[in-house]
Amino acid sequence: MSVSTGLTLSAAAPFALADRHVSAQPRELAFYRDPYAFYDAVHAASPAFFWDNYDHWCFAGFKDVSLLLRDKRFGRQILHLMSREQLGMAPPKAHTAAFDQTEKYTLLNLEPPAHTRLRALVNRAFVSRNVEQLRPRIERLANELIDGFAADGQVELLRAFAAPIPAIVIAEMIGMPADMAMQLVDWSNRMVAMYMYGVSYETELDANQASIEFMDYVREMIAERRRQPREDLLTHMLTTEVDGEKLTDDEVISTTILLLNAGHEATVHTTGNGVKAILESGLDPKALFADADQTEATVEECIRFDAPLHMFTRYALQDVTLDNGLSFKQGETIGLMLGAANRDPSRFAEANRFDPFRKDGANVSFGAGIHFCIGAPLARIELQVAMQTLFDRLPGLKLATEPQYKNIYHFHGLERLEVSW
Template sequence: MAPDSDRDKNSTPIAVDPRDPEFYQNPYPLYDLIHRGDQTFFWKNYDHWCFTGFKDVSSLLRDRRFGRQILHVATRDELGLPPPKPHVADFDQTEKHSLLALEPPEHTRLRGLVNRAFVSRHVEQLRPRIAQLANEMIDTFIASGDTDLIQNFAAPIPAIVIAEMIGLPAEMAPQLLKWSNRMVAMYMFGVTEATERDANQASIEFMDYLRSQITQHRRAPREDLLTHMLTAEIDGTRLNDDEVISTAILLLNAGHEATVHTTGNGVKSILESGIAPATLFASEAQVAATIEECLRFDAPLHMFTRYALADIEFGGRQFTKGETIGLMLGAANRDPKRFNQPNKFDPFRNDGGNVSFGAGIHFCIGAPLARIELQIAFSELFRRLPHLRLAEPPSYANVYHFHGLQRLDVAW
């Protein structure tokens, strides 16, 4: 929806192509520009308003007048939306029951059935396994003197951890990553039909695999999340197979994506900062603070969208029912009104905090697990490789929403 003259009088529309390498390699100069104004702007390329202020983003993440779902309160005809594309029907099926795409009461029911597996006291028990995996990965490349840290360290660890939690074989992790990467490509700006068809095929293969696993788990129940989703009840109801499959795919995709990006972005930030790694991992408290600064300084997700669920007002602007807004997580984390020297990587700052995991009912269900994975992986990496350094200038992948490195070539 294009801005009309009244709504646009306080903010100049901005045209920045999210596929422009100059932008997605470093979006922070744009954020700095926006922060010098009223921190809200109309992004012409996306055709919606965006919020960059930490206070606004934090508030909107919790504002129940905006939601991740819209077709539960309006029809496609009412909103002027095109019909679904037949060639992505299977991909759409994986999203139909996704926690990220639902609002209460469906969201409440699904999250309630899954949440207990991710509470802090449960994921704390995974610390020894995560440390074991981190060291096993390091063992595979330490003798070579160099490696691509994304492929050989950042990606495998969270993929194996979430697969094992769900109840899938660790050896399936590489295949799960391939399916996930093909599906996540759907969130690129200006996605092509070829990408859509490939993501749809990956969805078919992923769902077929999970159906076979559901059959096995029904025959032989186990102590894992998949069995729990198949057997647990809330108010006398259980998840159906489609709901279990959507939830498993979301957990697998989201359960590694942000952690991979934060590992790559965070190691890059540490190595470029010049701060001695030994000072960053000297205590549990400092390890935790370092990870939070990594999440703030170079966030793994830069935009999260919401629909206005009714005609409403926020921040002096009117939004019509069905209108999309963009919550700029990466920009909010660099808000100079919230952080002192926001463009400085400072793991010792006393004004920490971030919105990288979201907030409100859609706060990342895997945040406790991700934090533990990052704390252990970073600690083990810099303990084993104290002289780690960048071997090549890192570059970010062309997927603006998901802000992560293509490669991280390091040496020691």
């Protein structure tokens, strides 16, 4: 497929598509504030395209993304099959050694059998029937937070409401004190910056320092649990055997940090993006949260419409030729465009319209296959309870200023969300 016309987001941030190649700068303001203009262009031109800035193929179509997330010929890890030299990878950076250590045993990057072993250990805590029991705690927490600012008439909603709920809930599940939640958020935010395009040396140093502090804290908690076990997930990880073996401390540390980071980051973005979408839609919140079924549908549309994660990469674990004729050598990277897939016009009627009453709702925001988000049931309950409580308690809620997105692509979330009532 060939597209000869360069398409433009703005004079400051052009992107062009030609012969299935794309040039687009994800750190430019016009791009990260509205990547959907870019997605519209690639859907119209070539939903499978080579993104020159990333130097790999990307897939934007809902069907392709959904299938490739499940395709076991692609995986999150490759160094168990090929060396850095074979892949042309640079050696590990000494100044990010601590960050790399946190990634070494993370569920997000492992492949079977290591992934299967670790996931089996923690999965029980996150199944729907177990997290459903947290609903009263989440509702109580949401009301307590709103009590703290309801009389003020205005608030920055992300820090006052969206961030504390998932951070406190996941901290308590693991067995950490609620008053540590915002410190955990700080460490997490600094570490997550490592996933951005074009990370600076200063960002790498800061993420590494955050990793050191985070690991030191988890080690302290591990030592405490060994002295005094409790009924929490951290104790469970330390004491339960998997295939006749216990997890090492390094595995427990990586898993704990992943659960804390992933357990709040995406939910914060989805809460902010969702509240923004609802307020900008002009729809009556009473109708959007009229009952449990409609609340669930509204949250699912928030997750689809403005996803918190926009690209997830995979390695080819073997030489692969896809049905569309594209071929990949073992070790090559592909990008799966979750945010674009959720706006695929061939899958969704009026894909760019926020419609909590749509009948064709679906999304790939939580991934699929063996790396489907383990915390999805918890995230859905947190979002349902938080949003319904917020709009019930503050029926006059409105945007006080125009929300602006953070420069954090692949992630997609707001810098601030100033609201009033």
